[in-house]
Every structure is written in C-alpha cells, then in structure tokens.
Amino acid sequence: MINFIVEFIQSACLIIAAIVILITAIGILRLNDDMDKVIYVRIHMLGMVDVACVLAMIGLGQFLLAGIYLVLAPFVAHAMANAYYYSEDDCKYETTDKLMSRIDDTTHNKLAINKITTIDVEFKYNFKNDEIESSKNGVVIKEVSTDDIENSNLNKRGEEDD
Amino acid sequence: MSILLISEYILIVALVIFMFAAVRILTHKTIAMGLIGCATFSLAISVLLLTVGGMYEIEFYKDIALTLLLLGVVGTIAFAMALRRGS
Incomplete structure (x- = not known):
C-alpha cells in the first residue's frame, strides 16, 4: 500500500x-x-x-x-x-552603421534610435556632425584625432619656449 | 504497465518537445539568447538522461546527468561573466 x-x-x-x-x-x-x-x-x-x-x-x-x-x-x-x-x-545600438553596430535582438533596436523618451535620453548619444553630444547635460565633446593631439603638443612646446 | 512508467514516458515526450523550443532559442542571432538556449538544452538533456537511466536501470546515466548539469551551470555563469567583461 x-x-x-x-x-x-x-x-x-x-x-x-x-x-x-x-x-x-x-x-x-x-x-x-x-x-x-x-x-x-x-x-x-x-x-x-x-x-x-x-x-x-x-x-x-x-x-x-x-x-x-x-x-x-x-x-x-x-x-x-x-x-x-x-x-x-x-x-548601445545607437549607430545605424551596419559594420559598427552589433546584431541586435530584433528591429526594435533600429527603431529605438529615433525613439528618445525622457527616460532614455540620459543614455543616448547623438552621432551627428562628427560630435558626440550628451543629451543630458548639453556638454559637447569633440572627436579628437591624432593630428589634433600633435598640434596641441606643438602649441604647448611653443608656449613653453616663449 | 505501471503508472510510474506511463508518467515517465509522458515526461520524455514533454522534454523532447521542450528541446525543440530550446533549439529555437539557441538559434537566435543574439549571443545572450544562445546562452539561455544552451543552458536550457543542457538541463533538458540532463533530466532526459535521468529519466531514461531510471527506466532502463543504467547507472552511469546518473553520473553523466550530474556532470552535465553542474558543468552546464558553471559554463553558463563563466560565459555570462566573459560576455559582461567583453562589453
């Protein structure tokens, strides 16, 4: 039993x-x-x-x-x-460039590029006009190339020599 | 045929159907989805081995199931950590 x-x-x-x-x-x-x-x-x-x-x-x-x-x-x-x-x-899928962006779950992430809500705005960056602009603080960060760094160093040396 | 044997057969059928669903997750293009599918598939395989081993009284199936279950968990956590650090 x-x-x-x-x-x-x-x-x-x-x-x-x-x-x-x-x-x-x-x-x-x-x-x-x-x-x-x-x-x-x-x-x-x-x-x-x-x-x-x-x-x-x-x-x-x-x-x-x-x-x-x-x-x-x-x-x-x-x-x-x-x-x-x-x-x-x-x-993190902010760019429309297929080479740069990783494969995402669905096409939702492609739609998310243009969908900026008040919550998402802190996390999203604009890649327009070769400048990365933080949407939250309005601080503009310019893209810096190696030439710019070299010119900056040369200018500093010139100022020190003067 | 005892009721236990019938229920074991029902469980095997359910697990096989679930493994097809796990393969669907596994073949998704995202890495995290593949990770989830792999973990689930290894779990389903482990329970399937336990069931078959119990039905046919094969002792080493239990050892294989235990190993697969533990290594599946360890592998999933390790890969999840690597995926997080790689970002």
Whole structure:
C-alpha cells in the first residue's frame, strides 16, 4: 500500500513537471520576438522550467541533484540577465552603421534610435556632425584625432619656449 | 504497465518537445539568447538522461546527468561573466 502511494506521488510529480514543461515550450514557440526586452521574458519563463525539472528530479528519486539545481538555478538566471544588461542592452545600438553596430535582438533596436523618451535620453548619444553630444547635460565633446593631439603638443612646446 | 512508467514516458515526450523550443532559442542571432538556449538544452538533456537511466536501470546515466548539469551551470555563469567583461 505504501509503495503504491509513493509511486502515485512520484507519478504526480512527473506529470505535473511534464505539463509545466509543455506549457513553457508552447509559450516559447508562441512568444513574439518583436517584443521589447524579450530576453528577460524568456529568462523568466525558463525559471518555470527549472522548477519543473527540480520537481521531475524529485519524482525520479534524485533528491540531492534536485537540491543542488534548486540552489544553482537562480545564479544562472541572474548571470544571464546581468550579462545581457551590461553587454547587449539596446541603449548601445545607437549607430545605424551596419559594420559598427552589433546584431541586435530584433528591429526594435533600429527603431529605438529615433525613439528618445525622457527616460532614455540620459543614455543616448547623438552621432551627428562628427560630435558626440550628451543629451543630458548639453556638454559637447569633440572627436579628437591624432593630428589634433600633435598640434596641441606643438602649441604647448611653443608656449613653453616663449 | 505501471503508472510510474506511463508518467515517465509522458515526461520524455514533454522534454523532447521542450528541446525543440530550446533549439529555437539557441538559434537566435543574439549571443545572450544562445546562452539561455544552451543552458536550457543542457538541463533538458540532463533530466532526459535521468529519466531514461531510471527506466532502463543504467547507472552511469546518473553520473553523466550530474556532470552535465553542474558543468552546464558553471559554463553558463563563466560565459555570462566573459560576455559582461567583453562589453
């Protein structure tokens, strides 16, 4: 009798895990790639799969493995979101030059170039007229070439000689 | 056929369907998406190995699953750190 109850609980764990995994798979396949910040949505969805897999491991009798992965899964999700935030966030895709700009998630980033909101304005720079203008403070920073540096050094030496 | 065996088969089917979804994420053009897809795919493979190993009583499948799970986590975190520093 006890064996039957244990087997029933194991089966319930496995079936619940299978249902959650199937729902997530359908969600991933149906999710629109053109959404803003879609990667965070995917990380959130895959967190559900992590829990379902932990449940499946418990159902299969691998308790230690389930415990280890339950502890490690949040670290993985946080590492991926952190890496995306600091490396591939769309505030860095400001240039329309295909050689300079990295490949982005969707065409959203191309649209983001012209979409300056009050929040984004602090992060966005204008690359017009060979000047980089900080939109926040209105400070104009000119592009400096090596010739300019050499001329500047020559002028300094001339002033020192005088 | 016991209820446990049926539920294990259901789990295997669900995992295989999920692996197709993981491949869809994996083939996305962004690096971070590939990272997510890879981590998910390794997780699905690990659980699949555990299930198959339990069904056919193959002991070393559990060791492979444990190794794959731990190395997948370590690799994902290491690559995420490299991706962040490389920016």
